[in-house]
Amino acid sequence: MSTIKRIGVYTSGGDAPGMNAAIRAVVRTALFHNIKVTGIYRGYEGMIEGDFKDLVSRSVSSILQKGGTMLKSARCPEFRTPEGRKKAFDNIQKAGIDALVAIGGDGTFTGAKVFSEEYNIPVMCIPGTIDNDLYGTDFTLGFDTANNTVIEAIDKIKDTAASHNRLFFVEVMGRDNGSIALYAGVAGGAEAIMLPEKDTAIDELIDLLEVAKERNKTSMIVIVAEGDKNGGVYNVAKRVKEKFDFYDTKVSILGHLQRGGSPSSFDRILATRMGYFAVNELLRGNTNGTVGIRGSKITSTSLEEALKNKEFKLDEELLTISEVMNI
Amino acid sequence: MSTIKRIGVYTSGGDAPGMNAAIRAVVRTALFHNIKVTGIYRGYEGMIEGDFKDLVSRSVSSILQKGGTMLKSARCPEFRTPEGRKKAFDNIQKAGIDALVAIGGDGTFTGAKVFSEEYNIPVMCIPGTIDNDLYGTDFTLGFDTANNTVIEAIDKIKDTAASHNRLFFVEVMGRDNGSIALYAGVAGGAEAIMLPEKDTAIDELIDLLEVAKERNKTSMIVIVAEGDKNGGVYNVAKRVKEKFDFYDTKVSILGHLQRGGSPSSFDRILATRMGYFAVNELLRGNTNGTVGIRGSKITSTSLEEALKNKEFKLDEELLTISEVMNI
């Protein structure tokens, strides 16, 4: 049995819709087990500076539906140094925190692993990032909300596309992986999707568009992930225009609005289940793990395994489907 | 190998967001395999009356994002008679349709099974209903969208709740099961959830509310599924008010708006994958089945098994979580 008396919870890295819902679930599940909770503000930076606050049930009222993170987030190079981590640990000890729940992405997890091993403090991580690029879970918190945000934008562009002969390029987030581009591309009915994982040359793209044009499509949408290898959406648009001048081309860059918004039902449920599970795992004595959803089941993976398998695999079948849908 | 030359596709029963996306996927996947597609309008009624139309790629342009069903839907008692089914089969044969994809719920599936057995016509079913009450799939088409619709309503009510001391009762769909009530209740942060599956007495409900009141909640939301055993949301509200008069009580009945709306990203992806899979299953010679998602995998279940196991099981863990979240 666990002897955990106080859990510290923090968010770190880029924020994602659903982080607040996860914080709320961590707090209320801990309180349910008569464990106290300390909110650590601004991630590792706040840990080093002792920016702590006791969280009670009311502290997390009315945050379930809010985007962003009430605990704020920050980058913290100092935590990568042993001195920084020493300061953090001193604060943690002083505050009586004997376990941690970390919500964030890859960098957050790496920090949690090092810290946990160095100071033998139990930690459970929750994957919170819109990029859906973490091992050990089918979905990360915020990915579903981000997809919904992107398809709302695409739907609006399609309204106007129906009125003109136009070729729209929409840049979406995804520096290293094309999850949002692929999902939102399929859900938005895009004519082509440019992903970092799949090196689509401009000529291939133009071939796709030529086929669509022959089928009398009056307008087309190309989704371009940030990390596409052709040098950015403006470059793609410009190079397409040079050879494929039938259409008027227009560019949208969605940017950070993809990180915001009230979390979707899916993300709120997922966050609630993950927060609940993370605390229960700590109580069961499991530690140094990351929570994930596999199929419809919440599970945990060791941080070691999760961090070793950085290579995120794109859903190949969905990629095939996206091509079939553009027949 | 299959010798299917023409697939007939129809929607039947109550409509659900995502049905159009599934129709689009069926049409385009079939065309990809050089199979022709006939749209059968108004479900079994249109099958009996021969209300058919050839569907080409452009027929399903710009429907991905639309709620409802372009093929319309209707109830059809005549299809329950052998005479009705005979007429339907004659039309199907005349049109050269040699396989069917049916999108709908329980009644749709039952009709498909009987018809398929009687006339030896291959059929694959796609679960399209917001009620999430079908066996063989973790999620039905439209359930995610309906949950998002309900939580948007709850979020709005919460805005106003924050300004007053009020007790809100929100009736959501679910005559026989509490899936929407449970999911939307957890995702919306409701103080109590009244489900058909769990016979919560008014006194128990009042106990829950008393506890919340003691924790100084300034307003509360109770989600009531249509099928709750206490006689409807007005009755619940009235009986609570008699014994628990601290709060002003207000009632919302969301009704059919839960069936509408542009499908969520989740439902569009699910619909697209299911439509794609349904056609491929028919081509692989699988028949008399229903498509489902289990975990992250699209699978099929025989109609016989699916219809035998009508008992839908509520997610017990989520029910527990909903109680813990109200600490």
Next chain:
Amino acid sequence: MSTIKRIGVYTSGGDAPGMNAAIRAVVRTALFHNIKVTGIYRGYEGMIEGDFKDLVSRSVSSILQKGGTMLKSARCPEFRTPEGRKKAFDNIQKAGIDALVAIGGDGTFTGAKVFSEEYNIPVMCIPGTIDNDLYGTDFTLGFDTANNTVIEAIDKIKDTAASHNRLFFVEVMGRDNGSIALYAGVAGGAEAIMLPEKDTAIDELIDLLEVAKERNKTSMIVIVAEGDKNGGVYNVAKRVKEKFDFYDTKVSILGHLQRGGSPSSFDRILATRMGYFAVNELLRGNTNGTVGIRGSKITSTSLEEALKNKEFKLDEELLTISEVMNI
């Protein structure tokens, strides 16, 4: 010139989207003129109890986009007594408040007028109610947002309506006036609108529906204001069903979700302009007035005139247009 040093601001009565935006504008405009601001919580109740808080620029950060009211609201019978108002004045004096901005409806304005006359304290009122039922302004705060909320609901119902032959009854707010019913009815394309101001008999309604039926409408929407004289939406639906049985009838009651939601752009701009104007009016020495928008101009009307002219007039031309649109 004014010698106002501290303004007290409060919200009272039913809340409305845009109240927060108005509070923000009052605070920031006052600060711009080096006037201090006290937030009076829970309306007249908080005034009597001295529930005050100093508001600085940051106090109103990030509230522009929020529904509800950060100052909360409450009903307060005690303020109708001279003793209650005496207590309120003592608190106001103690806090150094020498002018008031009141945001709310009819009751709020009446309280403000009596109080202002009794204790000679300058007051400016801002019309904040979704009902659009105040004299001296074309639009009240929250009306536009509420209309958008209602038409989103109607649009969703229409999605599902397109799939079936159904008659939908949607109850919207409006106990004494049909503003929301009329606007949302026109903007939502309803087949009929039942208003308190226009005593439509059930037989007349059925005549309208018969005409629509003859034009082969496959589904219809009837908007019913709460205050319709036929005894409530269920009663209307039941009585129509008795004589007009072609359609399946369905009822939605939107209730308090109409009061919530992030304010629309229109309401945010209106609130900002009104809050700015209210403070400037006080500085110009105008008092005992209510702010309004007439055409595109922000103006003020004396409270005496505003409260004498309670009779709100429905837009007759829009009513005519609503009938022409249903040809």
Next chain:
Amino acid sequence: MSTIKRIGVYTSGGDAPGMNAAIRAVVRTALFHNIKVTGIYRGYEGMIEGDFKDLVSRSVSSILQKGGTMLKSARCPEFRTPEGRKKAFDNIQKAGIDALVAIGGDGTFTGAKVFSEEYNIPVMCIPGTIDNDLYGTDFTLGFDTANNTVIEAIDKIKDTAASHNRLFFVEVMGRDNGSIALYAGVAGGAEAIMLPEKDTAIDELIDLLEVAKERNKTSMIVIVAEGDKNGGVYNVAKRVKEKFDFYDTKVSILGHLQRGGSPSSFDRILATRMGYFAVNELLRGNTNGTVGIRGSKITSTSLEEALKNKEFKLDEELLTISEVMNI
């Protein structure tokens, strides 16, 4: 009295939400007066090519809530030639069209005026453009919807802004005027607004941001209209970053999604009133005019006057308010 027997209606130029609602109102008002309606597709191009279709009441069912324009739109250089207009007139005459309703912007109106004078055909114009840059009306169709679209984007960015110390640049439409930038900037609570009408130097912008920084703002949003004189949003962001390096800077370019989306309640009502009024004006014998809303009244202005007064004036008071709000 008018002897109009058939009205031709078309949309031209950039599309705008509410155009469909206006088409519907034109069609149904004409039918109400027993006047027939021809839909002219793709604006002047379709007029020249005779791309016409009879519109009945059902033709405009379910378009009220749709973005874009069912009549499509196109640019048409040929209409600027007398030969082009001759062809157009021949088609119009052949179709029996004896009056026109044109929905669009400046270019649409110019074409309508020339054509109407040349061939003595009565025409009424409806201002449909998100840019709100036409003389004779306080608001153009689509402006309110576009503002709502932009503030939803800003609200989402603010969610994520609350979590980090960041400076966001959001480019919105407005090549020649800053209406959207100003309205959405005020409604979105932006820290600074860069307009074509107001030549804000980068140094001035940095001064504004410095002041905000001193007030401890943790994140800031700068709205940049397309037509800002500093050379585009990327340039602005880059030049700010060079001198003001406290913040991480991020850019969003909303692009054409601002033209789409289901029209707001405001735009649907405005479109309906304008369409109704346009037809009635033609019947009253008024011609060569443009419909507008001035205050709460629908009026008309002669095309001559409207086109002479191209200079659109920014709302100076709102500009002042935007600065006061950033105190």
